[in-house]
Amino acid sequence: MTHRQILLVIYGLMAGMFLSALDQTIVGTAIRTIGDDLHGLDQQAWVTTAYLITSTIATPIYGKLSDIFGRRPLYIFAISIFVIGSLMSSFSTSMLMLAAFRAVQGIGAGGLMSLPLAIMGDMLAPRERAKYQGYFLAVFGISSVIGPLVGGLFAGASQILFITGWRWVFLINVPIGAVALFMVLRFLHLPRFGSRSVRIDWWGATAVVATLVPVLLVAEQGRIWGWASAGSIACYVIGGLGLIGFLIAETLMKDDAIIPLKLFRSRVFSMSTILGVLVGFGMFGALLTLPLYLQIVTGLTATESGFATLPLMAGLMIASIGSGQIISRTGRYRIFPVLGTAILAAGFAWMTTISIDKPLWYLMIGMLLIGLGLGQLMQTLTMASQNSVEPRDMGVATSSSTFFRQIGGTLGTAVLLSVLFAALPGNIMTATANRANLTSALDAALTPSVAEAPSNAGIMKQLWNPIVTPIKEKLASGLADGTTAAKAAADTAATEQVTAAVTKAVDAQVAAGAVPAAAAPAVIDQQVAAALPDAKAKAETAALAAAATQAKASVVNGALTIDYANATQRQHVVTEVVPGIESALKKGTSGSSTSASSSSSISDTSFLNGADKRLSKPFLTGFNTSAVLIYWVGLIVVLTAFVITWFFKVPPLRQRSALQEQADKAAADQAANADATVAASATGTVAPAPSQPEPVGTRR
Numbered sequence: 104m105t106h107r108q109i110l111l112v113i114y115g116l117m118a119g120m121f122l123s124a125l126d127q128t129i130v131g132t133a134i135r136t137i138g139d140d141l142h143g144l145d146q147q148a149w150v151t152t153a154y155l156i157t158s159t160i161a162t163p164i165y166g167k168l169s170d171i172f173g174r175r176p177l178y179i180f181a182i183s184i185f186v187i188g189s190l191m192s193s194f195s196t197s198m199l200m201l202a203a204f205r206a207v208q209g210i211g212a213g214g215l216m217s218l219p220l221a222i223m224g225d226m227l228a229p230r231e232r233a234k235y236q237g238y239f240l241a242v243f244g245i246s247s248v249i250g251p252l253v254g255g256l257f258a259g260a261s262q263i264l265f266i267t268g269w270r271w272v273f274l275i276n277v278p279i280g281a282v283a284l285f286m287v288l289r290f291l292h293l294p295r296f297g298s299r300s301v302r303i304d305w306w307g308a309t310a311v312v313a314t315l316v317p318v319l320l321v322a323e324q325g326r327i328w329g330w331a332s333a334g335s336i337a338c339y340v341i342g343g344l345g346l347i348g349f350l351i352a353e354t355l356m357k358d359d360a361i362i363p364l365k366l367f368r369s370r371v372f373s374m375s376t377i378l379g380v381l382v383g384f385g386m387f388g389a390l391l392t393l394p395l396y397l398q399i400v401t402g403l404t405a406t407e408s409g410f411a412t413l414p415l416m417a418g419l420m421i422a423s424i425g426s427g428q429i430i431s432r433t434g435r436y437r438i439f440p441v442l443g444t445a446i447l448a449a450g451f452a453w454m455t456t457i458s459i460d461k462p463l464w465y466l467m468i469g470m471l472l473i474g475l476g477l478g479q480l481m482q483t484l485t486m487a488s489q490n491s492v493e494p495r496d497m498g499v500a501t502s503s504s505t506f507f508r509q510i511g512g513t514l515g516t517a518v519l520l521s522v523l524f525a526a527l528p529g530n531i532m533t534a535t536a537n538r539a540n541l542t543s544a545l546d547a548a549l550t551p552s553v554a555e556a557p558s559n560a561g562i563m564k565q566l567w568n569p570i571v572t573p574i575k576e577k578l579a580s581g582l583a584d585g586t587t588a589a590k591a592a593a594d595t596a597a598t599e600q601v602t603a604a605v606t607k608a609v610d611a612q613v614a615a616g617a618v619p620a621a622a623a624p625a626v627i628d629q630q631v632a633a634a635l636p637d638a639k640a641k642a643e644t645a646a647l648a649a650a651a652t653q654a655k656a657s658v659v660n661g662a663l664t665i666d667y668a669n670a671t672q673r674q675h676v677v678t679e680v681v682p683g684i685e686s687a688l689k690k691g692t693s694g695s696s697t698s699a700s701s702s703s704s705i706s707d708t709s710f711l712n713g714a715d716k717r718l719s720k721p722f723l724t725g726f727n728t729s730a731v732l733i734y735w736v737g738l739i740v741v742l743t744a745f746v747i748t749w750f751f752k753v754p755p756l757r758q759r760s761a762l763q764e765q766a767d768k769a770a771a772d773q774a775a776n777a778d779a780t781v782a783a784s785a786t787g788t789v790a791p792a793p794s795q796p797e798p799v800g801t802r803r
Contacts, residue, residue, distance in 0.1 A: 116291070174613075361499070380508065
């Protein structure tokens with residue numbers, strides 16, 4: 104193919120890949136807004152897992168069918184299904200409904216992700232592909248810039264053309280898909296060589312579904328059901344039986360299997376598959392936490408968080424282009440899986456050191472390292488798989504490589520997000536129980552100007568009112584009792600003092616003869632009654648003042664009360680109640696329902712927007728701790744892949760493309776048949792018929 108012909112085909116591929124790449128960046132940026140609006144952020148894993156399940160299952164099917172019927176019709180079908188799923192997703196009214204429609208999208212995405220790689224393998228020799236790698240990276244680069252901007256714009260708009268803003272995240276795929284379809288129909292034409300009778304591996308496809316769905320279902324729901332519950336055990340059993348059935352079906356189908364088992368006879372293919380699973384697990388699962396972390400902990404908007412991940416994409420492009428150029432010039436690529444997993448592990452190790460007080464540039468360093476590692480792994484692992492099979496199996500080898508990487512990614516997404524949301528409530532509780540966090544946050548929550556601020560209304564209702572309200576009620580009740588007791592004691596003392604003083608004065612008057620002895624009791628009662636109100640009032644005032652001083656309270660309208668605007672009184676309250684709350688939180692028996700509040704708060708985090716940092720710090724600290732746990736898991740997985748790369752031995756790259764090899768073989772077969780015909784004519788015999796149909800080399 105000429106350079107111009109190659110570019111025209113690449114334009115068609117880029118159109119479909121741009122559709123898929125843009126969707127991922129837009130949805131990733133807007134998922135928090137979508138989850139908050141549909142009141143199900145903690146169900147985000149369903150949305151991502153459903154998409155990955157169907158795309159994973161569809162990937163090997165696309166690869167096998169494209170080997171049989173050609174890449175073009177399958178690619179057109181993939182784009183069409185993706186657009187239909189996007190349109191359906193825009194009508195979602197719950198996270199579970201969105202998950203179902205995203206599953207439809209995933210059916211199309213399976214082809215959009217695998218078929219372009221197979222087509223590139225058909226057209227270009229491995230060493231040549233690096234020359235055109237920049238075109239595909241440009242698609243991902245442009246989508247990484249445009250996606251966050253568009254996703255943030257849609258997520259931040261209440262309505263656009265009378266439609267809720269975030270729904271345009273999916274509606275935008277409709278016009279883009281139409282353009283992609285036009286470009287594919289116009290430019291994507293490839294020759295096909297030969298044909299052969301095949302069987303469709305329906306049993307293998309069914310077994311793939313039976314294996315993956317229950318395994319991924321328990322990965323998502325295991326934390327709710329219990330990992331040893333009846334439902335979980337049933338999923339394990341069904342998944343295991345499905346795997347056995349899959350192996351039997353693929354063995355019987357031989358070359359016609361969706362994933363021919365003969366591929367695994369190649370050590371290169373097997374090793375690259377294992378590495379793909381491990382890298383996919385660590386990459387997809389851990390990187391899904393980045394947009395959430397940037398928005399929840401760092402406090403960026405949806406748009407800003409998208410742009411903040413540009414170091415990841417920059418590292419990916421730099422490493423991919425650099426490694427591609429080196430491969431193109433030298434033909435050597437074994438070093439890149441080793442170096443890629445090492446740098447990727449360094450990136451995850453860096454991310455395990457993040458904390459809520461780290462600046463954004465600190466996170467960007469970790470993202471850059473992760474991108475530099477991934478950029479050296481993606482194309483080299485796929486290239487190794489393609490280089491290890493016969494040209495006619497290029498599609499199934501490419502899709503199988505993508506399939507197993509997606510299995511790792513899907514498992515990573517389901518397992519790690521389950522771990523994240525399972526650990527989050529407990530980590531929030533632990534962070535809240537921290538003496539410094541609790542003291543600072545409780546002081547802020549008891550400050551009227553902070554608690555009554557509109558920006559803090561959400562977080563007060565969600566997290567702190569369940570703690571503050573019982574405290575205030577208990578203190579108010581205690582002070583009311585104290586007021587009553589102080590007044591009663593003051594009244595008694597005042598009565599005794601007034602009675603004693605009046606009695607003494609009247610007795611003196613009786614002794615002086617000024618008052619008759621018989622009239623003394625009446626006079627005493629009369630004078631006591633007259634003097635007692637003022638005396639009681641003064642005594643109560645003095646008693647309440649003394650009680651207020653002792654209790655670090657104020658006297659308002661003749662009653663003891665806490666002036667929460669007074670820093671001294673508020674801090675005294677905080678000092679008194681913090682030890683009890685801390686103890687209750689550590690025991691997990693808080694009567695303030697903090698545990699329930701922490702659990703429910705993860706389904707909608709919009710209350711964090713603009714909230715006072717002192718109030719949100721326990722939640723942010725808990726989320727940070729959960730994210731660090733995810734990065735530790737990712738680090739362990741990637742380190743395992745790093746060890747395996749030292750045993751990854753690869754053969755030299757081929758010098759011809761898959762289509763060129765098929766064309767050369769077709770020409771050789773034609774020449775051999777022609778020679779046989781000439782020889783038969785010379786000897787007067789009949790040339791034997793070709794063993795397979797004549798290759799035609801038509802464009803489709």
